[in-house]
Amino acid sequence: MSYKDGPAYYYRFSRLYEMHFSLPPFSTWVEKNHESLLACLPEKLSGDVLDIGGGIGRLSRALARRYPGQQVLSIDTSAAMTERARTDAPLENLRFETQSFWDVDGQFDLVVCAGCWEFFQLQPSAMRLVQLLKPGGTAVVNTLGPAVFGRVRESVFRQVFRTDVWLHRPQSLTEELEVRGCRVRWNPVNLLEGSYTLVARRSD
Numbered sequence: 001m002s003y004k005d006g007p008a009y010y011y012r013f014s015r016l017y018e019m020h021f022s023l024p025p026f027s028t029w030v031e032k033n034h035e036s037l038l039a040c041l042p043e044k045l046s047g048d049v050l051d052i053g054g055g056i057g058r059l060s061r062a063l064a065r066r067y068p069g070q071q072v073l074s075i076d077t078s079a080a081m082t083e084r085a086r087t088d089a090p091l092e093n094l095r096f097e098t099q100s101f102w103d104v105d106g107q108f109d110l111v112v113c114a115g116c117w118e119f120f121q122l123q124p125s126a127m128r129l130v131q132l133l134k135p136g137g138t139a140v141v142n143t144l145g146p147a148v149f150g151r152v153r154e155s156v157f158r159q160v161f162r163t164d165v166w167l168h169r170p171q172s173l174t175e176e177l178e179v180r181g182c183r184v185r186w187n188p189v190n191l192l193e194g195s196y197t198l199v200a201r202r203s204d
């Protein structure tokens, strides 16, 4: 199995993941992270949307409703998560595919990612993100930095699930994207969790 396959072992249990959404404090954190990301989305959009690591599809659905005139592609390396996502009522402008961030084709006007950047190494992921953005396109990423909860999660994933996790400081991700021609801003969401939302706009 290569790193491109994602943390397939853990996310084979889509029902377990779903429990996050009803288990405080995780449920509150996930909600806050999604809210923060949704608050940073561009008001208008003239092209397609990619949701990376869309999981069971909650955020992907919010994106499809927010941009009814655009197509939203939600990708996830875990077939179990994709299948679970498809069981909710279909939306015309939303499709779910079992695919990896590293392999997906195309360029997008908006690339969104929540709770998944932790599985990506810094420099390759910054390079890949810029490839996926059309000139003038926007990326909105919500992820964990190296704070207390981030470190706990890192250690669980490394030791129990044998999956690599990388916690990037927002400043480091900003630098990597800026040298690749993006304008970047970010804001913290939860200090204990170390979560932040970063917005990058690729130059025209």
Ligand SMILES: C[S@@+](CC[C@H](N)C(=O)[O-])C[C@H]1O[C@@H](n2cnc3c(N)ncnc32)[C@H](O)[C@@H]1O
Binding pocket: 003, 004, 005, 006, 007, 008, 011, 052, 053, 054, 055, 056, 057, 058, 059, 075, 076, 077, 078, 081, 099, 100, 101, 102, 113, 114, 115, 116, 119
């Ligand atoms: C914490 S879940 C987040 C799900 C959703 N975005 C949310 O906020 O509820 C992370 C998801 O990222 C997926 N993932 C991990 N590596 C991936 C990759 N390389 N490409 C696509 N998806 C990936 C996992 O399978 C998992 O479903």
